[in-house]
Every structure is written in structure tokens, then in C-alpha cells.
């Protein structure tokens with residue numbers, strides 16, 4: 674039985690990273706604890722918002738540039 | 753720890769290690785986007801992120817022969833990126849790092865879930881607020897939350913990327929989320 678409201682455990686629970694027993698206990702605790710339910714909701718909300726954070730597309734020619742730099746460094750210096 | 757690979761991934765890494773340039777290019781193709789995106793999120797600076805991503809991938813190729821399949825390849829790669837970012841930060845002034853408000857709407861095209869224009873504006877504002885909050889986390893907290901919630905690495909991969917103990921990953925991730933939630937709560941309540 675989880676007596677205290679642990680945001681750290683909620684954070685693990687949100688990731689599915691609590692052990693089986695602890696996760697079952699958390700489920701039970703959540704049924705009777707509105708404040709932990711709210712906190713969990715917040716974590717899930719953050720996770721959704723962060724997962725949706727837009728990312729830049731990889732600049733064109735990125736891989737070609739790296740390969741070019743790599744080759745330049747591999748070949749013996751020619752002066 | 754043993755890491756599982758699909759045959760395709762394994763062959764690609766092996767061929768790259770053997771010096772096959774086509775394989776190297778394909779290996780880069782399959783990881784460059786996520787490394788670049790990670791560095792963008794971490795630095796909030798697309799130009800810097802491109803430089804660091806280039807350097808990360810170059811070092812990846814140069815030290816590929818030392819990769820022994822002990823850590824997941826992605827964790828190994830992100831570790832190079834994190835180290836390069838740290839080095840860069842050390843070279844720069846602290847002021848530059850803590851500077852916020854580096855996001856501009858032009859650069860970051862927000863996803864359209866197609867609500868009305870007014871709702872869209874509100875949603876954008878909240879997103880911007882979240883990104884600002886993310887920007888203001890301390891570097892370790894920001895890094896762990898980006899790796900987990902944006903790049904979706906496993907706890908294990910994060911521990912390997914950052915060379916942190918598992919307990920440290922868990923507690924810092926929790927602290928990062930708590931700080932973000934504390935920052936965002938007023939905005940969330942406003943819209944109720």
C-alpha cells in the first residue's frame with residue numbers, strides 16, 4: 674500500500690518503469706487519491722506536449738558533407 | 753549487458769567498421785536526423801546544432817572501430833553528441849547558455865492539429881511557454897527530459913548515454929518533470 678504521495682513514483686509509473694507490485698500498488702493508490710491522479714495527468718500532459726515538439730528537418734547534404742569531411746581526414750595530407 | 757540488434761543494423765555497423773563507405777553513409781542516414789534534432793532541442797540553436805551534429809557523426813565514423821556492441825548504438829552516438837555539447841558549453845560564457853527566448857515561431861513550425869485560428873494561437877503560446885521552461889532547466893535536467901520525452905530513449909539508453917547511474921536518471925527525470933509542471937501549472941489552469 675502506498676501511503677505517501679510520491680511524484681517520483683508517479684514519474685516512474687508514467688514510464689511504465691515501476692515494478693509489477695509497485696505498479697499495482699500505485700494503481701490502487703490512484704483510485705483513492707485525486708491529488709496523485711492530477712499529478713499523473715500533468716506528467717502525461719507534459720510527455721504528450723514534449724513528444725509533439727517540432728524538430729528541424731535535417732539540412733540538405735548533411736550526410737554528404739560528413740562523408741566528405743571523413744574522406745578528407747582519412748586520405749594522407751597532400752601538399 | 754548484451755544489446756539486441758536486428759540483423760540489418762548489425763550488418764550495417766559491421767560493414768561500416770570494415771570501411772565500406774556506402775554502409776557508412778547509410779548508417780549516417782539512419783541516425784543523423786535524431787542526433788540533429790536532439791542537439792536542436794538541447795541548444796535551441798539550429799546553426800550550432802548542425803555544427804555539433806556534423807562533428808558528432810564525423811567522430812562516430814572515426815571511432816567506429818572502437819564500438820564493441822556493448823551499449824546500444826544510439827546510446828553510444830548520443831554520448832558523443834552530449835560530450836561535444838558539454839565541451840562547447842564550457843567554451844562559451846554562462847550567459848549564452850542561460851539566455852532564454854531563443855525560440856522563434858519562424859524556425860519551429862508547429863504541428864497543425866487544425867483547430868480554429870484563435871485556439872491555434874493559444875496552443876502555440878502554451879507550447880512556446882513549455883519550450884521556454886525547458887530552456888530554463890539546468891543542463892542535466894534538460895538533457896534527461898529531452899532524451900526521455902522527446903527522443904524517447906529508454907532509461908537504460910539514457911544511463912549509458914550520460915554515464916549516470918540508473919537511480920540518478922530516475923531522480924533527475926522526476927525533478928525535471930516536476931519543475932516543468934510547476935512552471936506550466938498556471939498556464940494550464942488559466943485555460944480551464
Ligand SMILES: [Zn+2]
Pocket residue numbers: 677678679702706708709710
Ligand atoms: Zn496520492
